[in-house]
Amino acid sequence: MPENKQIRDLMIPISDYPVVYDTDTLKDAVLVLKKHIQSGKQHRSLVVFSRDKKIESEKQLVGILTIRDIFNVIKKNAKIRKKHEYPYISWVYFYQTEPLHDYLLLEVKQAIRPLITAFVQADESITKATELMMTKSVNIVPVFEKKKAVGIIRAIDLLDYIGDLI
Numbered sequence: 229m230p231e232n233k234q235i236r237d238l239m240i241p242i243s244d245y246p247v248v249y250d251t252d253t254l255k256d257a258v259l260v261l262k263k264h265i266q267s268g269k270q271h272r273s274l275v276v277f278s279r280d281k282k283i284e285s286e287k288q289l290v291g292i293l294t295i296r297d298i299f300n301v302i303k304k305n306a307k308i309r310k311k312h313e314y315p316y317i318s319w320v321y322f323y324q325t326e327p328l329h330d331y332l333l334l335e336v337k338q339a340i341r342p343l344i345t346a347f348v349q350a351d352e353s354i355t356k357a358t359e360l361m362m363t364k365s366v367n368i369v370p371v372f373e374k375k376k377a378v379g380i381i382r383a384i385d386l387l388d389y390i391g392d393l394i
Contacts, residue, residue, distance in 0.1 A: 234352065239378070258332065276291040277290060346360060348371055361383055368383070
């Protein structure tokens with residue numbers, strides 16, 4: 229893959245994504261994402277900032293919350309809650325409002341993918357982002373300029389770039 233483009237050339241600005249805070253509930257996150265999608269915007273993930281921590285007077289990005297992350301937390305907590313009632317977990321729990329309501333009261337920080345191992349710098353190569361996504365098995369990665377979160381790079385953006393090269 230040619231190294232003539234940097235990640236900043238393909239990334240989506242972080243301001244295009246819906247925002248929640250680490251202390252918000254999953255219910256808050258679902259409502260923010262639903263409103264975002266209904267407004268005609270295409271992004272299906274939320275960026276999660278710390279309500280308390282700042283870096284150089286800027287909000288600190290602490291993670292990304294995907295739809296899969298929300299489902300995983302619901303499934304994990306349903307297994308814990310129901311393991312003695314049923315010997316298996318059923319997806320029907322996703323459609324029962326009482327337990328679902330309880331799971332959605334969990335804080336976002338309990339569901340996010342931490343940024344410790346999956347992030348890139350804006351001036352790095354496209355190859356770096358591709359390798360990171362493959363080794364970490366993720367499809368979306370935050371982009372930083374030094375310590376400031378500036379964007380998101382997605383697997384689909386990289387695939388589109390590859391398609392342009394062919």
